[in-house]
Amino acid sequence: MKKAIYPGSFDPITNGHLDIIKRAAGMFDELYVGILINSAKNPLFSMEERVSMIEEVLAEYPNIKVVSFDGLLVDYCKAQNISVIIRGLRAVTDFDYELQIAQTNRVMDPNIDTIFLATSLEYSYLSSSIVKEISAYGGDISKTVPKTIEKRVHQKRSSQILQRPTVSETP
Numbered sequence: 001m002k003k004a005i006y007p008g009s010f011d012p013i014t015n016g017h018l019d020i021i022k023r024a025a026g027m028f029d030e031l032y033v034g035i036l037i038n039s040a041k042n043p044l045f046s047m048e049e050r051v052s053m054i055e056e057v058l059a060e061y062p063n064i065k066v067v068s069f070d071g072l073l074v075d076y077c078k079a080q081n082i083s084v085i086i087r088g089l090r091a092v093t094d095f096d097y098e099l100q101i102a103q104t105n106r107v108m109d110p111n112i113d114t115i116f117l118a119t120s121l122e123y124s125y126l127s128s129s130i131v132k133e134i135s136a137y138g139g140d141i142s143k144t145v146p147k148t149i150e151k152r153v154h155q156k157r158s159s160q161i162l163q164r165p166t167v168s169e170t171p
């Protein structure tokens with residue numbers, strides 16, 4: 001049984017991620033979508049929220065498993081008998097970062113390979129950060145994420161606005 005993992009922060013998952021996931025799921029017996037902590041990022045959604053959002057949009061794919069974990073990706077792969085890591089490449093600007101991660105993972109575990117899938121052209125501009133940026137200013141994100149995710153992003157933004165401390169008018 002050939003297993004692969006598509007790891008990422010998915011904060012939130014976008015149509016570009018889903019494009020890669022659906023294509024990769026057709027190439028392997030089982031595809032894990034691994035939600036990980038990227039220490040360089042400050043997430044909008046909690047890990048539990050991201051898991052439930054992704055499970056919801058991928059519910060109809062029987063060979064896709066949504067998982068979350070802490071620690072090194074290669075350690076998780078080894079424990080689960082996963083030998084392939086999938087990453088998407090949108091443009092040449094992704095390449096340096098992706099190559100460095102792939103080589104780092106390979107130094108740590110030479111039994112695990114990274115395969116890059118070229119993002120479909122219509123999603124080459126898209127990232128989770130772009131989705132968050134548009135929504136932060138009340139823009140339309142309907143072309144960037146599925147309907148259910150769009151709803152969750154709007155709910156999150158509204159709850160953030162409600163939680164914002166009110167500024168006292170008198171000094």
Ligand code: PNS
Nearest residue numbers: 007008009010036037038071072073101
């Ligand atoms: O979607 P992202 O934020 O580009 O994904 C990056 C991610 C989460 C795949 C990467 O940060 C990662 O693999 N983190 C887990 C820790 C790890 O294994 N680090 C070693 C590779 S640098």
